[in-house]
Amino acid sequence: MSKSRTPLETFRLVEHEGRLYYLRFSKTQRIQHIILFVCFFLLIVTGMPLLFPDTWLVQTMFRLEGSFTIRGIIHRIAAFGLLCVSVYHIFYCLFSPRGNRDLREMILSKHDLVDHFRILLYNLGKRPEPPKYERFNFIEKFEYYAVVWGSGIMLATGAALWFPVHATILFPRWVLDIIRVIHGFEAILAFLAIIIWHMYNVHLNPEVFPMNRVWLDGRMSLEFFRHHHRLEFDRLVDKLPPEILERVRKQMNSPKLGRHAE
Amino acid sequence: MLAQENELCFECHNDPEALGNTGDSLYVDSERYAASIHGRMEMECIGCHQDLADFEDWPHSERLEKVDCGMCHDDRVDDWEASVHGLPARDKNDLDAASCADCHGSHYILPGDEPASMIYPSNLPYTCLSCHGDSKLEGKHEGMGRAEKVVSYFHSVHGQALEKSGLIISATCSSCHGSHSIRPLTEFDLDIPRICGNCHAPIYTDYLQGVHGTAYLEANPDVPICTDCHGEHNILGPDDPKSEVSPKQLSVVCSRCHEDMTLSRRYGLPLGRLDSYLNSYHGVAIELGDLRVANCASCHDFHDIRPSSDPGSSIHPDNLAKTCGECHPNAGGNFALGKIHIQDEREDNMGAWLVKKAYLVFIFGLVGGFIAFITVDLFAHRRRKMARLEESGEEDK
Numbered sequence A: 001m002s003k004s005r006t007p008l009e010t011f012r013l014v015e016h017e018g019r020l021y022y023l024r025f026s027k028t029q030r031i032q033h034i035i036l037f038v039c040f041f042l043l044i045v046t047g048m049p050l051l052f053p054d055t056w057l058v059q060t061m062f063r064l065e066g067s068f069t070i071r072g073i074i075h076r077i078a079a080f081g082l083l084c085v086s087v088y089h090i091f092y093c094l095f096s097p098r099g100n101r102d103l104r105e106m107i108l109s110k111h112d113l114v115d116h117f118r119i120l121l122y123n124l125g126k127r128p129e130p131p132k133y134e135r136f137n138f139i140e141k142f143e144y145y146a147v148v149w150g151s152g153i154m155l156a157t158g159a160a161l162w163f164p165v166h167a168t169i170l171f172p173r174w175v176l177d178i179i180r181v182i183h184g185f186e187a188i189l190a191f192l193a194i195i196i197w198h199m200y201n202v203h204l205n206p207e208v209f210p211m212n213r214v215w216l217d218g219r220m221s222l223e224f225f226r227h228h229h230r231l232e233f234d235r236l237v238d239k240l241p242p243e244i245l246e247r248v249r250k251q252m253n254s255p256k257l258g259r260h261a262e
Numbered sequence B: 001m002l003a004q005e006n007e008l009c010f011e012c013h014n015d016p017e018a019l020g021n022t023g024d025s026l027y028v029d030s031e032r033y034a035a036s037i038h039g040r041m042e043m044e045c046i047g048c049h050q051d052l053a054d055f056e057d058w059p060h061s062e063r064l065e066k067v068d069c070g071m072c073h074d075d076r077v078d079d080w081e082a083s084v085h086g087l088p089a090r091d092k093n094d095l096d097a098a099s100c101a102d103c104h105g106s107h108y109i110l111p112g113d114e115p116a117s118m119i120y121p122s123n124l125p126y127t128c129l130s131c132h133g134d135s136k137l138e139g140k141h142e143g144m145g146r147a148e149k150v151v152s153y154f155h156s157v158h159g160q161a162l163e164k165s166g167l168i169i170s171a172t173c174s175s176c177h178g179s180h181s182i183r184p185l186t187e188f189d190l191d192i193p194r195i196c197g198n199c200h201a202p203i204y205t206d207y208l209q210g211v212h213g214t215a216y217l218e219a220n221p222d223v224p225i226c227t228d229c230h231g232e233h234n235i236l237g238p239d240d241p242k243s244e245v246s247p248k249q250l251s252v253v254c255s256r257c258h259e260d261m262t263l264s265r266r267y268g269l270p271l272g273r274l275d276s277y278l279n280s281y282h283g284v285a286i287e288l289g290d291l292r293v294a295n296c297a298s299c300h301d302f303h304d305i306r307p308s309s310d311p312g313s314s315i316h317p318d319n320l321a322k323t324c325g326e327c328h329p330n331a332g333g334n335f336a337l338g339k340i341h342i343q344d345e346r347e348d349n350m351g352a353w354l355v356k357k358a359y360l361v362f363i364f365g366l367v368g369g370f371i372a373f374i375t376v377d378l379f380a381h382r383r384r385k386m387a388r389l390e391e392s393g394e395e396d397k
Helices: A026-052 A056-061 A069-093 A097-106 A110-123 A138-162 A164-169 A174-205 A222-228 A232-239 A242-251 B003-013 B030-035 B075-079 B084-090 B100-104 B124-132 B148-157 B159-162 B172-178 B185-198 B203-209 B211-217 B226-230 B246-257 B262-267 B271-280 B279-287 B296-300 B320-325 B350-396
Strands: A013-016 A019-023 A220-222
Touching: A019 A222, A026 A069, A026 A097, A026 A174, A026 B279, A069 A097, A069 A138, A097 A138, A097 B350, A110 A138, A110 B350, A138 A174, A138 B350, A174 B350, A220 A222, A222 A232, A242 B124, B003 B030, B030 B075, B075 B084, B100 B124, B124 B148, B148 B159, B172 B185, B185 B203, B185 B226, B203 B211, B226 B246, B246 B262, B246 B271, B246 B296, B271 B279
Parallel strands: none
Antiparallel strands: A013 A019, A019 A220
16 A cells, blocks of 8 residues: 655645646545534434433334344444544554644644634724634544543443442442533533534535535645645745645745745 | 912013013013022012012902012112112102112022122123113213223233133222212312222322322322323323333323423423434334333333432432443433433533534535535536537537
């Protein structure tokens, strides 16, 4: 499989229909994301009913005999899927060059706090320019940590609820009752975070509406890249060899781009 | 001599077309009579129709007296006279209620252990239902019960065992109500556990050991007896989803008393059992159709229900781990630590209460933050878009 990387690949650029794009997410990352959200969706659909058993929708959902038992099986399969992708992700972040580099990009800095206020001020018309973002802006970092935190909590509490007899070797059952509360509320929290925050940022936000397609093909247009991740864009452009830089300048209709500006 | 005398009667009565003055059929099939228990014993017609004993001037014209079976079967008739069927005849001269012939037949009576007998187990329900299953009669006489209810016997475990499986030892009408000495419900009720115990002996023993049975022995009128949970004529097996004691419906049955304010106050029963159960995982799962999860009886036992203070109780602290272990193999002592029926979370499980409150505050705060941020963001987009339009508009001019 391993073949020598082309110059474009070195700089995470891809060519598509004659144009250059920034490859924001590699195939491995996109597959991780798809597994994650399929598991997440299944877990929500098979778990939420337990929190609202008296509603018409839930009653209808389980009208078929045996459907509740199947619910439990699907929930556990999806949980196992989430566990697998989580464990894989840990190894991916620690041991793959790309994962490792992206993990470093995820580290919180004081910029994230400041950017939050800057964008608010910009949105309120009190600042002329939006903040310049790194590879991951504070919104994306927040979402990533929310997923890490949420998955950790849900996997740990879910395991205790899955194996109550073994869990109670470690602690009394009333702790398990607390764990059940946590599992339920953390699920609501995760669900709301996804449905409100993530769906706004990747679907309903006018800048990407109807959908930011980067999760499908990993490609991000150079204009979008420059606009939304200016600092990373600038760093990339500075590193580009002259022939690629020339292509980028031409494509973006921006002859002064890059080293020239220094 | 005897046979000849009967032959004399059959000369006229063995004719299927023989009609009396009033147009009633006078037909008595001599062969069927001969096959009946009385015929087999070579009883004379006049043995029962004694008003013709000394008659000479055949044919007789007048209607005969009602036969008195008590001439031979005196103890049975005595029982009957004191029963719900006999009393109206004695007290009110009401002859509508069943008397001997209504259940046993008249000329063709067979012994009860012969399958063609009207009182053979598989026939008895139909015999009784010829009156008790007739909805036109139910309002006419006090205490007859609703026909629909009585007919539901056929759908019960007892009726099905009899009809479908041919188990003639299954309970039929007389197994519970008796035959000749049927008593009114007010007297009958008190005896029900003992009556059911005639067949369900070990369950009766269990029941008597439990808190309900103990109170029953003390003649407590509030205590549930078998029929209060299982129903009467329509008793269904616990595996039948229509049964009130099926896993899904059981909590409703128990709650009839255990969520009743009057009874709770009278006996100090703790309230909120049903709600706390329905809020637990067991309750949610059973409501949504997983019948394997614990219901009331899984922990409290079915018939030998005892208070947790009783060392023999399935919910005595020392026995809890074993009780939980019935479904959760290897459940240890820790497994039983913690309140089950949580009524007031703040008191019963402070930790869970705090976690719940903390999450609520956090979730509302976070969602509020999201919405505020998104609103500002959307307005800013709109404002910038308007500004851009305005700018390009001016340029166009």
